[in-house]
Amino acid sequence: MRRVMTLGSIDGATIAIIVAAGRGERAGGDIPKQFRRIGGRAVLAHAFDRLVEHSEIDGILLVTGEGQEQAVMEAMGGRSPIATILGGATRQKSVRAALEHLASAGSPSTVLIHDAARPFLSSAVIDRLLGALDDAKGAIPVLPVVDTIALGDNVLGEVVDRSVINRVQTPQAFAFAEILAAHRLWSAETDATDDAQILRAAGHDVALVMGDRMLEKLTLPEDFSAAEKVFAGSRSMR
Ligand code: CTP
């Protein structure tokens, strides 16, 4: 393990980017979802701890939103990313800001890009992602779709073959040079909801590894009480 403590020493390193600059509008509540607490710890802090505890991750770059300084400080409770930067108006812009910040400081070999809103990340998922990067420039965790998937607005349309559909999660792992170049190529008008589609559009294959149900993104109000139960359950099993 080689823990990077400053941006000055990131050459060749594996850096995790946590995007936490969103407003969590669908989740509602008084504060953005990444700052709400589960088991007494902020959602963002859970994600940070799971990443920083992994032996192959050298440092964390945190992306936050304007006016969130106080909330970030309270949520982080003394945890130290290598840097905290301001994100943009969309997730894609927040990631781009992080990649450009890293590029201006050096040349990491690998980046993992993770949503702060996915607190329960396992080291096994990180292992699978980093393993898959031996043969690909990008790797992402996915889950199969178990429900019937059908088109339609008010009236039922065609049923889609679910066996060829994946639910895509984060963290997503990339060779740094390739994901940076892909982000720079991507059209500014089209908003991408994840980074793997940006790498793919630049002509690279993205490897799929098994995701984890615990990695579900906290998105809607009801997700928080469910997450609290999951967390309490996982703690009593340890
Ligand atoms: N995110 C970000 N910058 C943005 C928008 C989103 O860093 N401008 C981050 C969020 O903080 C979150 C992750 O991207 O950790 C996934 O986005 P999403 O679940 O959509 O979060 P929000 O945009 O905050 O939620 P909503 O869309 O409901 O407002």
Ligand code: MG
């Ligand atoms: Mg959003």
